[in-house]
Amino acid sequence: MDKLSYIAKRLLLAFFTLLMISFVVFFVIQLPPGDFVDSMVTDMIAQGETVTEADIENLRTMYGTNRPFMVQYVDWLKGIVTGDWGTSFYYNQSVLVKIGETLGTTLLISLVTLVVTYLIAIPIAIYSAKHQYQIGDYIFTFIGFVGLAVPHFLLAILLMYLSYKWTGKPLMGLFPEGGITDWASFVEFLKRLIIPTIVISLSGACGLIRSIRAQMLDEQEKPYVLCTRAKGVSEQTITFKYEMRAILNPIVSGLGGMISGIFNGSTITAIVLMLPTQGPVLLKALQSQDVYLSGGILLISATLVVIGTLISDLLLAVLDPRIKLLEESK
Amino acid sequence: MENYVVNVEDLSISIKMDEGILTPVRNVRFAVKENETLGLVGESGCGKSLTSKAILGINDKKCKATGKINFQVDGKMLNLLDLKFGGSEIRSIRGKMASMIFQEPMSSFSPLFTIGHQISESVRLHITKDKKKAKDITIEAMRKVGISNPEKRYNQYPHEFSGGMLQRALIAMALVCNPKLLIADEPTTALDVTIQAQILELMKELQKEFKMAILFITHDLGTVAKVCDRVAVMYLGRIVEIGSVMDIFKNPLHPYTRGLLGSVHKIGGGRERLFSIEGTVPLAMNLENKCGFYDRCTYRDDVKCSQVDPCLREVEDGHFVACYLDSPSQGKQNTR
């Protein structure tokens, strides 16, 4: 019962968060000076048409850009809900279609890096915590620091350069020409997945290692560990049953932040490596003031983060017997 | 040789720190017999908890223990300090033959597993692999320590228990394998007074039933008088006086013991000022070779006491004291 009301509450909260996010997105895309009609007019003039003030005014009324902010927002939101996300000015395509083109690869890359991040970080963090102040811990800590210090895009460039040096052509893009048709092209695809995965997961993994290690060290100091040890339980059981279980909660609750971090990394990495994901599209949209497209991408990424947070909240409801206590401390 | 359950000889514990080597426990010796309760009394930081944890070998790796902790296993005495740190031998003794109750019942259970699971884990490790049987044994133990409706409580989490109930559960966890030695580390400090009395009563009853030896660690002399047969007084990592409860309470010899007893308020004792020991406990680091209590002692002999730390000597049968004074009347009381 407790859990049901908790889940309901989370769902409701997520809904409100999404609503507020949509507002922020609309606010942000309205920020640049000038509007959609301005860019249209510039374009028309560039094509040699003559545009009068009255024409502009007509256009404004037609597209509704001279209405109050809130009216425009509600209109935009209606469109979002009903599946009309506006038209991309730059690509001359429906925003939803354009986003759909890249959403799959974006999700694929995000998912792969997410899994890789956890697979790398958790074992290393536990090793480091269990061997605190020993040589292995120092090495991992050092690598972790360097991983946090190198900007994503640089690592991407460096690895691309190295791949160029070693194989003669840079590993760029994601899908081989002609798509994945047979085993060989699939292997080629996997090869091209390596660099982005390393680059995007590195900083997330380094951050995760640091936080899990610290939590693990914290956990070791708790009285119940001593009490469990006094029962005759072996160190392995204490580590993998009790302490792992305890750090699982913060790991799960960090899922939303992790996804957000992955979007950060993948945006810029994709731009450098020319991956067919949302990063390059977003950059193009921002550069060309294609507000509906950039707004749509912003909305999608934030929504995915919210969904990630929601999933982690729901997982926590299953994992943690102290939901009520958690709620109070939140 | 008497029938000791545990016999600690010359136990010293040292910790290496940045500032120097800390020796919080020095040359401690005591023994506990079957069916006997030994109280280990002292201020916080005197080394009593470290001593007790050393018996189970659950101190931090940084703590180096030397000396001997002889423990009766199958009729033979085994030095626990010879066993590998965290190895399977010492683990088969922990929880089964010697177990421990901790100060804070609230944090002594992992919040993420049910109480029943955590208690029965001990059973599954030491008695039977059969989950069903382990559960039965656990529920029986929970009933014995006075947890009502143990079948339902078995599946509850620690946050659903009250403090007193958790302490009972903790006792159940310690006793579920019928250990020969129970170490109780201030088991009642975190509890209300009425519940304290219940828990102490419970421990006494269970001792009778299982013939356990109990090492009772506390700073509360009232509790000592209630539950202990013998008392060891610790100060700055050393036992300064040890003897039967009667001897210690009637005829305290060490100035520190006297100070401790003087600072307890007696009901019906009138409105005298409570006695307090002046000064603070020095840090157990780079200790000079003088009596550890020298700086705070009001009876000290400036020559004798400042040169050699006194050893324990027997003053009457079974009553040992580490002080050069023979009786309370001897030596003038320095008024500082």
Place this chain on the structure above:
Amino acid sequence: MSQEKQKKDLAPNDTLLNEKELKKLEKKRAKQEKYYTSSQWQLMGRKLIRHKLAVISFILLTLLYIGAIFAGFIAPQGLEDFSATYSNAPPSKIHFVHNGEFIGPFVYDYDITYDKFQNKVYVENKEKPYKINFFVKGSSYKILGIFKSDIHLFGVDNSDLPEGKDKVNVMLFGADQLGRDLFSRILIGSQVSLTVPLVGTFMSFILAIIIGGISGYYGGIVDTIIQRIIEVISSFPTLPLWMALSAAIPAGISVTKVYIFITIIMSLVSWPGLARTVRSKFLSLKKEDYVLAAKLAGVSDFKIIIKHLVPGFMSYLIVNLTLGIPNMILGETSMSFLGLGMRAPATSWGVLLQECQSISNIANCPWKLIPVLFVGTAVLAFNFLGDGLRDAADPYK
């Protein structure tokens, strides 16, 4: 009797020992006493000094910031200097011996040829040395925006340059596409790259303390609303939001304004995390007995916050702040790299790295990656410093 004798034997020895040892012991005791009675900040300082990496980091950061402050003086070239002749020139080699004769530091001019890809190839022309002089006149600059000067720490003596030849420059880290000295530009760029994060962090710090403090101390409906706002902002992946916001900076405004806008954007996006920390610290500290005691004693809310709560987690906050700076450095660099941050004529480390977007550029001119070293050093140094501070903030551990 025998005891007395022993004592006599011991006595002279003892006094000798005492006189020497006593002073030592006393010193030791005084030191120990000092340790246990020193204030929290003193303890933090002591612990920090013992943390070698943190100290090294602190020194490095000080050097970097001194470099940023005196960039105009140290850099041989000004912000607007360029030279088409030296486009993509490699780092200058500094020589001391010319024709077997020691004449102090100097550089040679280049003979420029082209390879088959039409890339410039620079070969040193060893005929004529151009001496490097100290405190030479060059383009004018301002230090801290106040002190105007045109004296540079070092530069090439071009007094006997042949007619019609482009000036010879000393370029420690080579040149970029437009023949601008990378060393100078890194220093000038650090004025942006090192201060935006600092100012941005400071601004988000203020925001976080105010908003997080209100949220944590008063609770209730205010808390709920602030919590929701924080959740909304932190639901956005920072980089895309940064990008979107900086795309909204109008074109054609002054460099100073761009700088201010970027700083504001940085702090707007990053205060929520910090505010959350402040709030949770407030929540846990609020329940402490000493706060209740202060309340019972009739201390006002404001005074409790300032005198009792804030010092309680100040050290913790400073650690968080220090650890937050690297993210902003990386953020500014990334945005400038994408062309959404600082714009020409201003420069920053990210702007300098824009040229590294093409592989051929890196392959032909690897020195263009040198700004990475500066980014990495600054980020690592702030991380180590923050870590040292964190350890130090827990002085008795």
